[in-house]
Amino acid sequence: MSNGTTFVSCAIAASITASIAVCAPASAQQQPAAPIGGSAGLAAGGLAPAAASSAQASGAVDNTGADSAEISANSFEARQKVLDQRSEENNDRYAVAEHDCYSKFLVNYCLGKARDKMRVVQADIRKEQLALDGEQRAARARQRDEQAALKRAQDEANAPQRAAEDTRNAQAYEDKQRQHQLDQAQRAAEAPQRSANAQAYQEKQRQHALDQAQRGISPSQAAANSQAYDQKQADFQRKLDEAHRQAAQKAQERVQKQQSFEKKQADAAQHKADVEARQKQAAEKAEQKRQDQLKQQQQLEQQQKQQQQ
Template sequence: MTRAKVGPNARIATMIVTFRPAAVADLIRPMLRPTSRPARAPATVRGLLALILPMIVTLGAVFAPMSAARAQASAPQAAAVPTGATAGATADAAAKRDFEGERKSIGDARAWTNYRFATAERACYSKFLVNRCIEQAQDVQREELHVLRKRELDVGNAERAERAATRDREQAIRNAEFEASQPGRAANEAASRASYDRKQQEQQLRDAQRAGEAPARTANAQAFQQKQADFDARVKAAQQSGAEQARQRQENVKAFQDKQRQAADRQRDLDERRERAKQNQNSGGNTPSPFGF
């Protein structure tokens, strides 16, 4: 694949955009550090550097979109259309985008802008037009903060878009899984319906069998009731027979007692007669009869 030709303006813009503020800070920080014997010239140099550096950053922010658009317009059409591998790599890079790192970079750039404004503001107090110098520094700070704020909003929009894309992919995966499991669910539902119908038929058969066995159960119940009635009758007859036997035993006991009493009375009469006969014999009378008469 042939490389697109890049013009001089694009190269300058690329140099400005890729110009690292941290490296510039490392270069000019020794110049901005106050010495033991301050002079007019170093303060002027520091003021010029504080004013030139924001202009460089602003020019980079202005020329970057122009150079990118020109490079894209001058690139061949074949290079503009990414292949499947390039698209996959681009998607992976977008998926692995470090938003926290970008926010940290924006925060560092904001801190660097505020530091340069504070430095420029201190340098302005050594000039004749102090207010004008501070206003210019504030204008530069506002422009840079505006660019950083725009970048921050772009990062937030990109993060929200990525989250939405992730949610869409997950929802698409869930939908695909749902659609893929649809035949299995249909089969399970059909099996459940068949099992339910089979159980209903078995219950109907049991109900019909019970209905057919109802007369037999009724006859069995009647026979049981008859047997229970016969048993109750036999129990009642046995109770009556026992009561009659008990009464007869009482009567027999009473008759036996009467006989015993009569026998005792007869024995007492016999003893009395014998005693009388013995007395008569002792008195010289006739020999008494052994039977007492």
């Protein structure tokens, strides 16, 4: 590709994105991309144990890799936009040339010549597109290798902490088992006392029945009194349970209302963002269409001036 075409490509790329300051020529675009963040060696050979055990070193590598990946993605995007722009310009030039050929005497010869010229530029663009696609695949592969290496480094750095946590869990389980054995031994030792307490309770119940008989309360009346007391306690417990259930239900309703409100707020914000994005995209398309029409009109006026001359 000539130097003039290279400078045009650079100007187009600079107008598309302000974050790309250097536009390489076509021969340089076909070369493999440089290692991202200088960490390709780390992805191929693995991280050193000392670096893996240092959390600060891992964080630094992670940040550098992320920044390099972002820069590389921006560079690929800018180069892709340049290729797309060149392809559109090539198609526009061919359409104009095809239109002009119908006003000439040797129409088929003119059309074939214009088609050949268009195909030459198209083949050059295709070659650069294939090179760019290869560089993007290589960059993605390097990024995956770097992420895998960082993950291995983080796992190695966290290995001592996980081992200590496993040791604490095993110790806690053993302590719990010992405490369970102690509780069982204590319950076995307290079994005679519990039996004595049960006998004392039964004796107390018999004495209570004798006392009621002496006071003139018949066994049927005592049973009725006990049943009435039990019914009263059951009614109180039922009312208490119902109150707890209603309180829990109201609390759940409040949580659901809060979640519904938050969801509506989030949906409204997302809808607003979508509308603004669509409006911005429509404005950009309209501006691009106006620029294309203006450019095509200028080309036609220039061609008409050349024909008149």
